[in-house]
Amino acid sequence: MLDFETYQQLVALYTDYAATVDNNEWDKWPEFFTQHCVYKVQARENYDRGFPLATLSFESKGMLKDRVYGMTETIFHDPYYQRHVVGAPRIVSVDDARIQAEANYAVFRxxxxxxxxxxxxxxYIDTIVRTDSGLKFESRLCVFDSEMIANSLIYPI
Incomplete structure (x- = not known):
């Protein structure tokens, strides 16, 4: 069971994450994750079948920082804004070390x-850990429903 204060911290993690990526605060994005983390954007079809293929797949905070560098310095694309609408996180399981949570999302461009x-x-299918600096994502899997995805997935989901 998750206490009220920790649940409020979890909600703040989700809302602060969405605000950060919506406001293009890219240097802050990797700070939502642990040093040894996983971030993937994967089609539901592959996830449901247990296939590992993902549209984006990063396996450390360093890789997230590399993505930020790529997004801001090397990838050329038409500018766009994105806005996240994220549902309330559903707690799947809790133990002393980790919180497993899920939340529905919609991203508008x-x-x-x-x-x-x-x-x-x-x-989102998330594994969250408690750290000295608050809750952090140890793993964030963004499972998108469509079998097709825009060819311009530049920014994090």
């Missing part, structure tokens, strides 16, 4: 001269 579109919809 707006290009400056176009209408807003639904960009990506799915669920």
């Amino acid at each position: 707006t290009k400056p001269d176009e209408m807003t579109t639904v960009f990506n919809v799915g669920r």
Whole structure:
């Protein structure tokens, strides 16, 4: 069972994460993760079948920082804004070391001269650990529902 204070910290982790990526605060994004972490964006079809293929797959905080460098310094793309709508986290399990949680998400994308579109919809499957600096993601798996994904997945989900 998760106490109320820890649940509030978990909700803050989810909302602060969404605000950070929505506001393009890319240097802050890796700080939501532990040093040895996993971050994947994977199609539901592959996840459900147990296939390892993921659209994005990073296995350390260093790899997340490399992605930030790539997004900000080397990848050229049409500019766009994204906005996350994240459901309340559902606690799957809790022990002394980890919290397993899931939450539904929808990401909307707006290009400056176009209408807003639904960009990506799915669920987060997370493993969260307590650290001296608060709750951090040890693993964040973004399982998107569509079998197709836009060819311009630049920013984190």
